[in-house]
Amino acid sequence: MHAAALLPLWATLWRMYHNHDALSALLHCFYFTPQRRKAPSPCRAVAAPTSSTAGPGPAPAPAAALPGPEAAERRRRCRRCRRGAVGTDPAGCGAAMAAMPRVLNVNVGVLGHIDSGKTALARALSTTGSTAAFDRAPQSRARGITLDLGFSCFRTALPPQLGPGPGELQFTLVDCPGHASLIRTIIGGAQIIDLMMLVIDVTKGMQTQSAECLVIGQIACQKMVVVLNKIDLLPEGKRQSAIEKMTKKMQKTLENTKFCGCPIVAVAAKPGGPEAPESENPLGVSELIEVLKSQAYLPSRDPSGNFLMAVDHCFSIKGQGTVMTGTILSGSVSLGDNVEIPALKVTKKVKSMQMFHTPVTYAMQGDRVGICVTQFDPKLLERGLICTPESLHTIHAAIISLKKIQYFRGALQTKAKFHITVGHETVMGRVMFFSPAPADFNEEIQENDFDFEKDYLYQEEYLSKDSKSSEENKENDQSGEVQLPRQQWALLEFEKPVTCPKLCLVIGSKLDTDIHANTCRLAFHGVLLQGMEDKNYIETFLPKLKVYKLKHKEGQVERVMDDYSVIGRSLFKKETNIQIFVGLKVKLSTGEDGVIDSGFGQSGKFKIRIPDGLKPETKTLLTAASKKKSKAGKGDANKEDESSKNDSAQPVTITLLFKRYVFDTQKKMIQS
Structure with missing residues (x-):
């Protein structure tokens, strides 16, 4: 072709380069389906009035010629009407919105x-x-x-x-x-x-x-x-x-x-x-x-807040870029917005969008949309999340509120591993269950909130009517009723980091169960309340979580020293450092309250101080037991007879109760 014949084409392209409206129209006509031409936008129609309606006066100024705030306002209005008409009359934009079918x-x-x-x-x-x-x-x-x-x-x-x-x-x-x-x-x-x-x-x-x-x-x-x-x-x-x-x-x-x-x-x-x-x-x-x-009902749809979309497919289109398709979970997105792929720490600009083959310039929560970006390898993202830049974070552990799925037959045990599904991502995670303190079992818990100021009770397994812990509580409870908390929580520790929003749905399952077995593999579900972004969360975050274990130790009174002190045994091992237990309160089975005063000898024995003194009957019981013990053992017959007498006598037991916070690095023992 002769060079002179190309001059009109170059002139047309040069004018389009400097005319935003013309370039925008061209992009809308040829995105994804270049063979389909799009009808003129109502917004553009009102931007170029005919001689019968325009009357005297200047035509509306293009957005590029307007001051910054006015141009931005026109673009904002046009994004709302989903027409992408830049440089049009705002009144016409509103009329176009009214004419659009809902x-x-x-x-x-x-x-x-x-x-x-x-x-x-x-x-x-x-x-x-x-x-x-x-x-x-x-x-x-x-x-x-x-x-x-x-x-x-x-x-x-x-x-x-x-x-x-x-x-x-x-x-x-x-x-x-x-x-x-x-x-x-x-x-x-x-x-x-x-x-x-x-x-x-x-x-x-x-x-x-x-x-x-x-x-x-x-x-x-x-x-x-x-x-x-x-x-x-x-x-x-x-x-x-x-x-x-x-x-x-x-x-x-x-x-x-x-x-x-x-x-x-x-x-x-x-x-x-x-x-x-x-x-x-x-x-x-x-x-x-x-x-x-x-x-059908009106689902919750809120365009405000940060944009978040669950991507289910990612593929490339030659000459266009990479398309990520998915459902918008929150917020909204418009042409030209920056979106982040948090799992890859990559930010891209939205080049164009479609809803079921129809080009759009705006989408909000609940919409299914395809977002086209450039210079991104689709192999890097099969499924995942995209969002407003820096609005999502990757976490290594999380606190969730949870409920057991009633059809799951197994027990939910602490330290067990489950398949944890968050959005489209499933990873292995270890769980630790905990509940309110027993006194707070019936307390109303604020939904989707977690209070780090409260104490929580460590559980060996999730408490339910058929759990082992519940059966023990039922036996200990005089009423015979199972006491269950209104709410229980779990600490999830992921084997690999997960990117997810706060308050998202979490499902735990046992997917390694035989798929041919007639059993439910879904174990529990909950809501993610708090994520832990720091890789060293065990040292930096978990000490704030006040989950405690109740410790229970029992020993026996060996003999009376005086009216205000006794010697105990069998509470500690020989190698135990008794000094760290000094000052802790104990209770005798006869009703007296005491305090561990010091160690006694090298065999694990210890001295207990009784501030209010021993009861006379307790002193009599202990004195008689000591005398019987001292007379024991000058012949086999005497030993057997003495042994049977000692067995029939009930020893005075010593009970030590305290709680220890699971994540306390100093392992302090706390008594109320």
């Missing part, structure tokens, strides 16, 4: 046992597919099962309970795997949903992974719809009676859960099975959509 997004999880038809149901419901939707991955197609989270959506009219006015309701479907080995992925998917669909194979009923999904739903979700799938496999003559029978079974199963009374819908998402022709219409899907609309 779209409410609700995230719906599709969970259930493997091969119950979850992906087929998502395909039957959806009008738009997105990341990993409908088992697009070659590995999923080869194995015939879902291996990753799949995302798709469909829209419907806004139901009356969600408020008056025009608008649409968008259901974003999160298709979760069903295989037992993929429970980590299922847990991650369940934490980003507002509503849950539990898919049941009507010919098989509740199965192992169906039950685990139900448990996860109770932890992470507020509402549920049960879908009885594959009704086309039932004989047509007996179909209705079989559906009614399974419906009653499910109602019975759910009656002791938070989902008691939830809707149950019968469908056939793919009549004839996977090999059936596409012309086969699904059964019951329209009824299911109506039920979903009736169950």
Whole structure:
């Protein structure tokens, strides 16, 4: 091509370089789907009025020509209307916002046992597919099962309970795997949903992974719809009676859960099975959509605060950059914002964004969005979090409030290791359980708060009605009732650091359990209250945590020295340094209070001072025992006779009670 022919093209590109509006429009038209041209923004339409409406006077000044604050205000307004129109009339921007249809997004999880038809149901419901939707991955197609989270959506009219006015309701479907080995992925998917669909194979009923999904739903979700799938496999003559029978079974199963009374819908998402022709219409899907609309609610959505997004997929697009797709957990994000990948300590600028193939300039909590950045290797981030720079930190340990999952059969023991899931990340962690002091078992605990000024009681295991510690307490309690605290906590120590926000959901499980065993692998769930960022948290942080153990020692009074002192034995070992116990209070089984005064000899004996003096009956008992002991042993018969007499006499025992803080480096003994 002749150089002169290129001059008009270079001139056009030069003008676009200096014209922000034109360049912005070009980027919006050619991002991700260059073959699709975008309709002009309403904001831009009002920025260039026609001669019939403009009248005399100057045209609105472009943002670049305005003072800084005014230009910033126009950009802010346009980010709110999601049009990205810079340099337009603010009044026109507001008019564009009013003209835009309202779209409410609700995230719906599709969970259930493997091969119950979850992906087929998502395909039957959806009008738009997105990341990993409908088992697009070659590995999923080869194995015939879902291996990753799949995302798709469909829209419907806004139901009356969600408020008056025009608008649409968008259901974003999160298709979760069903295989037992993929429970980590299922847990991650369940934490980003507002509503849950539990898919049941009507010919098989509740199965192992169906039950685990139900448990996860109770932890992470507020509402549920049960879908009885594959009704086309039932004989047509007996179909209705079989559906009614399974419906009653499910109602019975759910009656002791938070989902008691939830809707149950019968469908056939793919009549004839996977090999059936596409012309086969699904059964019951329209009824299911109506039920979903009736169950939809206004989720908590707050655009303020720090931006936080759970990334579930990361991939590159040639010529565009790296795209991170996920669900926004808090805050909002706009074009041009800086976001941090805290696990990598990398900050990137948002180049462009899409929601289900539609370019947008703004997204907020609850939205599913793809964020494009440049110069970032997608292999470095498969799943994780991105956030406002420096708003998240990596922790090595954490304090959580927790509750045991009632279907877990094992004991929750201190020092045991569990798989700890936080967001999309699962790591091994060691636990230590503790509770309020026994006097505070019934005290009201402020939710999602932890008081470092209070004392807490160390527990060998989580206290529940069937725990060993509870049985011992029941035996010791005269009323025979098990005393359980209203709230219990755990210290989690991770084998490798975890990046997560405060007050996030934490799930503990035993994923090394045999997946073919008919048992619940989910052990406990809780809320992260306090994270420990310092790698040396054992020295720098844990001493602030006042968790104590109750220590109990018993010995015997050997003899009386005088009315105010006795000699004791069997409380300490021979090599024990008795000096560190001097001054501690003890109690005799006869009722007297005493104080350890000093050691006595080299065999572990010690002297006890009785401030109020010995009771006469105690002195008589001890004096008689000493005399019997001194007369013992001049013949075998006499020894046996004396031994039987000593055994029949009850010795006076000495009890030493104190508490020691677990993380006190000085190992002090504390008595109240």
